[in-house]
Amino acid sequence: MDRQTRIRENMRHIQAFEAKPNPKPLAETAVTRGFEKVAFPKLVQELSGDNPVVRQKALLAARELLTSPVNLVQCVAAGTTPAVVALLKDPDEVTRSYAAGTLGLLVAKEVGAKDLVQHGGLEALAAALEDDCEDVRDNAYSALIEAARFDSTRRALEELEVVLPRVMELVLLEVEAAPCRAQQGLVLLYACTQVRRNAGVLTQLIDTSQAIPRLAVLLDPELPQPVRHAAAELLGALASREDAKIQAVQVGCVPLLLRVSNPYSSVAFATAAVAALSAITIRREGKYAVVEAEGGLPALVSVLDPSNEQLCINAMTTLCNVAEAPEARHILEECGAAPKLQRIFAGAASEALKRSAAQAIRQCRFKHLPYEVLPGAPPLVAE
Secondary structure: OOOOOOOHHHHHHHHHHHOOOOOOOOOOOOOOHHHHHHHHHHHHHHHOOOHHHHHHHHHHHHHHHHOOOOHHHHHHOOOOHHHHHHHHHOOHHHHHHHHHHHHHOOOOOOHHHHHHHOOOOOHHHHOOOOOHHHHHHHHHHHHHHHHOHHHHHHHHHHOOOOOOHHHHHHHHHOOOOHHHHHHHHHHHHHHHHHOOOOHHHHHHHHOOHHHHHHHHOOOOOOOOOHHHHHHHHHHHHHOOOOHHHHHHOOOOOOHHHHHOOOOOHHHHHHHHHHHHHHHHHHOOOHHHHHHHHOOHHHHHHHHHOOHHHHHHHHHHHHHHHOOOOHHHHHHHOOOOHHHHHHHHHHHHHOOHHHHHHHHHHHHHOOOOOOOOOOOOOOOOOOO
């Protein structure tokens, strides 16, 4: 090795091991990987800190953690829930929006939803539905809908008593300016009606908030389809109560639902509308409302398509109900219901479809008591 080469190698050695200044301290608002992944108590501390930038970064870090079920449990155990709930009242609207979105991830598991209830999160999210910032309202609705997948949360919302009637009012206030948000409100109310033993929820919606006439307004064909679809679903759930069926007829819901019963409507929307009709037509008032509506029975016959199984079953159930009125059976005969039902019965791919078609055929052919044997059933053997 010549002299110049040795000098260069010596200089590299000196540079590699020379004394260097201490590393620059991180900025106060810096969030390291170790902070995001490991230090759950540190996360809670920073969520409650004084620096608004740190609070926002801590919320984003919490979101990353909450996507993992194991980390979600550790976040709950460390006290993340009350810290995030408190940020729903933060002066900064971005922080409030982040907080509501983070709670939506927290309640993805029941342990998080129960912790939210325990720390007053439902009340805070309900208040956030009226926040000045639209993003906060959107995220609050999403979080409540996610939490309402669990029966314990639905029960807690029912026990608050004022939340569900207020949501019904907010839907009407939002429907013109923000139909997507109005749809979210209706989806939330529908989820709450699915609670076990839902008499209390039905009372709050039907009696306290007068939901049936309001849903008739929301079924207006001039409104966006997602809103009308959600309104039809909620109406079908509320119509499980007898007086709600009568109210639905009185406020004119039946013709509005029949307008959706055609092959050109969205299948999901038509399925929800016909399901609501099947509940309403259990009552005599509902049957005659369909009979008297212009094109009502032909509309139901038009959606008898076995390729859309649930819609077809809902339509046949409704026809069974309406055909208890003698006038309806004559109209059904004239609009060709019998051949359609026979084809569905003969080519049914599932037992549910076949049995629904058999019931509809027998009801449409009814002449006098006793009923004829159900199509497809073995004949009665006289003893």
